[in-house]
Amino acid sequence: xxxxxxxxxxxxxxxxxxERLRKAVAIPSVSGDPNxxxxxxxxxxxxxxxxxxxxxxxxxxDLGKQDFHGTQTLDLPPIVLATIGNxxxxxxxLVYGHYDVQPALKEDGWATDPFVLVEDDxxxxxGRGSSDDKGPVxxxxxxxxxxxxxxxxxxxNIKFCLEGMEESGSEGLDELIYQEADKYFKDVDAVTIxxxxxxxxxxxxxxxxxxxVSYFHLTIKGPAADLHSxxxxxxxxxxxxxxxxxxxxxVSPNGKILVPGVYDQVRAMxxxxxxxxxxxxxxxxxxHGAVGNKTNIHSDVxxxxxxxxxxxxxxxHGIEGAFYNPGDKTVIPSKVIGKFSIRxxxxxxxxxxxxxxxxxxxxxxxxxxxxxxxIIKCSHDGNHWLASPNxxxxxxxxKAVETVYKVKPDLTREGGSIPVTLSFQDALKKNVxxxxxxxxxxxxxxxxxKLDRSNYIQGTKLLGVYLHEVAKVEL
Ligand code: BES
Ligand code: ZN
Numbered sequence: 001x002x003x004x005x006x007x008x009x010x011x012x013x014x015x016x017x018x019e020r021l022r023k024a025v026a027i028p029s030v031s032g033d034p035n036x037x038x039x040x041x042x043x044x045x046x047x048x049x050x051x052x053x054x055x056x057x058x059x060x061x062d063l064g065k066q067d068f069h070g071t072q073t074l075d076l077p078p079i080v081l082a083t084i085g086n087x088x089x090x091x092x093x094l095v096y097g098h099y100d101v102q103p104a105l106k107e108d109g110w111a112t113d114p115f116v117l118v119e120d121d122x123x124x125x126x127g128r129g130s131s132d133d134k135g136p137v138x139x140x141x142x143x144x145x146x147x148x149x150x151x152x153x154x155x156x157n158i159k160f161c162l163e164g165m166e167e168s169g170s171e172g173l174d175e176l177i178y179q180e181a182d183k184y185f186k187d188v189d190a191v192t193i194x195x196x197x198x199x200x201x202x203x204x205x206x207x208x209x210x211x212x213v214s215y216f217h218l219t220i221k222g223p224a225a226d227l228h229s230x231x232x233x234x235x236x237x238x239x240x241x242x243x244x245x246x247x248x249x250x251v252s253p254n255g256k257i258l259v260p261g262v263y264d265q266v267r268a269m270x271x272x273x274x275x276x277x278x279x280x281x282x283x284x285x286x287x288h289g290a291v292g293n294k295t296n297i298h299s300d301v302x303x304x305x306x307x308x309x310x311x312x313x314x315x316x317h318g319i320e321g322a323f324y325n326p327g328d329k330t331v332i333p334s335k336v337i338g339k340f341s342i343r344x345x346x347x348x349x350x351x352x353x354x355x356x357x358x359x360x361x362x363x364x365x366x367x368x369x370x371x372x373x374x375i376i377k378c379s380h381d382g383n384h385w386l387a388s389p390n391x392x393x394x395x396x397x398x399k400a401v402e403t404v405y406k407v408k409p410d411l412t413r414e415g416g417s418i419p420v421t422l423s424f425q426d427a428l429k430k431n432v433x434x435x436x437x438x439x440x441x442x443x444x445x446x447x448x449x450k451l452d453r454s455n456y457i458q459g460t461k462l463l464g465v466y467l468h469e470v471a472k473v474e475l
Contacts, residue, residue, distance in 0.1 A: 002152050003403065003468050007461045009146045014457045017142045018125065020050070021456065022117040024099075024134040025127035031077070031100035031168040034068055040077040040164045043099045047080050047137070047162055054144045056082040056160070063165075063172035069217075069379070076172055077164030081184055084144055085157035091471055092157040094188040094428075096420065097137035097195060098166030101129035102445045109447045123453040130451040131438035136194035136459065137162060139437055143464040155471035159188060166195075166418070169215070169380035174423045181427045189475045190393040191424045191432040194463060196414050198439045201289070203281035204401045204462070206394055207434035209309060209413030210421055212344035212384035214353055218246060218361060219337045222372040227332040237370040239336045240322060246374075247338050249364045251314040255297050255307070257342070259360045262312060265348040269310070277302045280410050282440075290441045308415035313343045343415060350381035382419025385432070393431045396469035403469075404462045416444075431475070435466060 010017070029043035030036035044060065051058050060078035068074050077100070104114035112118045117127040125135070140160070147154050165171050177185070198205050222239040223232070251257055280301075287304055288294050298304045307313065320337040323329050344353060358376050365374040388394075389411045401409040414434070425432045437459030443449045 002155075003465055005150055006143075006146055006152060006464050006468075007404070009150055010142065010457060010461050010464070013146070014453070017138065017456065017460060018117075018119070018453065020138050020142070021125060021127075021130065021135055021451075024138060025117040025129055026115055028104075028115045028128070029100050029164065030103045031165050033103055034072060034074055037074050037077070040100050041075075044078050044080055044162075044164050047099055047141075048082075050141050051080070051082040051084075051160065054084070054141065054148055056084045056144070058082040061176060063176065066165075066171055079173065079176055080160060080162040082160040082162075083157070084160075085154055087157060090156050091189040091475060092159055092187045093467060093470060094159045094161060094185060094191045094424070094430075095140050096161045096163075096191065096193045096424065097140070098133045098163050099137060100164045100167050101132065101134070102167050104128040104447075104449070111448055114449075119453065124450040125453055125456060126448055126450040128449055130449055131197065131442035132444035132449065133166070133195045135451040135456050136437040136463075139194060139456065139460040139463050142460040143467065146460075146464065155468045157187070158467070159185070161185075163420075166420075169382070170420050171380075173420050177420065177423045177427045185428050188428055188430055190430050190470065191428065192393070192397075192435055192466070193418060193421060193432065194435050194437050194459070195418055196416065196434050196436045197442055197444065198436055199280060199282045199410055199412050200286040201439045201441055203407060203410055204405050205281075205410040205412040205436060206389060206397050206401070207412050207414055207436060208389040208394070209386045210384060210417055210434070211309070211312070211415050212348070212350060212382050212419065213341050213417040214344060214350050214357075214381040215339070215341040215379045216357060217337050217339060217375075217377050217379050218243065219335065219375040219377075220246075220365075220372050221335045221375075223332070223334045226334050229330045229332050232332055236332070237372050238332050239372055240319075240333055242365065242368055242370045242372050242374070243319065243336050243338045245368055246361055246364050247316060247340065249360075250316065250340060255313060257312060257314045259314070259356055261356045262342070262348070262353065265352065266311060267346040269306075273310070276411065277305055280305070280412065286440060290443075309413035310345050312345050312348060313415075314340060315343075316340045343417065345384050346386055348384065350383055354378040354381065382417050383422045384417075385422040385425065386413070387425065387432055391431045391433075392473040392475055393433045393470060396473045397433055397435050397466050399469045400462055400466035403465050404458055435463065437462070
C-alpha cells in the first residue's frame, strides 16, 4: 500500500523532480577544471540545502587542499554526510553519489548549452550530469521528499555520502571512509550506489563489478622554451617526437596492451563465468547506437562485453603542451605531457601495474637515445571491484526492479570505475550494490549527455521501492 502510494506520488510530481534536476544541471560543477571549483562548492551547498529542507541532519567534511598537478593549490570540495532517521529497529542504507561532473563545452559538439537542461521531443533530459550523476543523486532526494510529503515513514534509515571529486579520482575520500568506518558509517547495513547505466536501452540491470583505473602522465622535457621549427628543426631532439615514439608502443590498434606482464595478472575465465555472458539484453546494435557508428574491434557480443568487463584496456587521452588550435603554427613544443590510463581487472594489482608501466616506458624511452628528459608518473589509481550478485541486498533490488519495470533485471559488470566502491566494501565489510538509473546510450562523459525522463521518474520509483524491499530482507 505504502509502495503504491509512493509510486503514484512520483508519477504525479515528475515535473517538480525535473525542475530539481534543471537547477542542479545549471551549476557547472566540473571538478577537473580549476576555474569551476567554486561551482563544485555551490553544487555541494545546493545538496546540503535540499537535504536540510527535507529534515536531514547534515554535516560537511573538509578534505583540505589539492595540489593541482604542481600548478596551483585548490580547496577540495566537501564530502556531504547526511542522515535521515536513526531508528535502531530499522536497517541503515548508505547511499553514495557524486555531485561533480565531467567538463563540457558547447564547442565540443553539444547541440545545446550543456549546463541548461533541455527536454527534447523524445522526452530526453539533455545536460551535463543529467545521468552521471546528478539525476541519480536527486532520485534519492526525490524519494525522501515523496515520503515526507505523503507523511509516509521511510522503511530504513538513510545515510548519504556525496562527494565532489569523483571525476577527478576521489581525492581524500578513501581516508575519510576508513576513519569514519566505526563512527559515521558504524550502523550501515548495506551500501547502494546509483552511478552507472543499463547495458542497453530497454532492460534494467543490477551491477556487481567495475574495472579499476590507473592514470598516467608521461612528461618529456626538451629545450628551455618553445622553438621555431625552421630554425631548430632537424638540430635538436624534439619532445613531441619522443612522446609519439613511446606512446605508440603502449597499445596496438586492435586494443592489445603492449606493456609486458599486464595480461599475466588477469584472472582466468571459468565455465561458470563464461555462462554469465549468455542471454543479456545487449546487441551489436546497442553498441553501434552508443558509439554512433560501427568502429567496433570485436564482432560478437560476448567478446565485446568481456573486453569491457573482464579484460584490461589502455586508452590514450591527450597531450598537454602540444599545439592544438585550428590553423598552422610552426612551433616545436618544449615540454609535452602524454596522458593515458589503464582499466584494470581481477586480479591485477595497481601498484604492480604502475611498476610494469614505469619500467617499460623508461626502457622504451632509453631505446630512443634522446637527450631529452622523461618522467612517468601515476597520477591516481583505483582498484577494480567484484561482488556477489546473490547477496540479499541484490535480491531486494531485483524485487524492486520487478515491481517497477515488470521484468527481472540483467546482472551486469561495468567497464568504468568508481574507485570508492571497493573502499566501502573493504572498510565497512558490507555488501555494495550498484543500482543504475540511466541507459547505456546516455553518453556519460560525451556530448549531449542525457537521461530519459522515464528513466529519471521510473528510476526514482526504483530507488524508493528498493528501500522498502531491503527493509524486509536479512542482510
Ligand atoms: N559514473 C562513472 C562510472 C561508470 C562509468 C560506471 C562507465 C559505469 C560505466 C563515474 O562517474 C566515472 O566516470 N568514473 C571515472 C573514475 C575515474 C576518474 C577514477 C571513470 O570511470 O573514468
Ligand atoms: Zn559518475
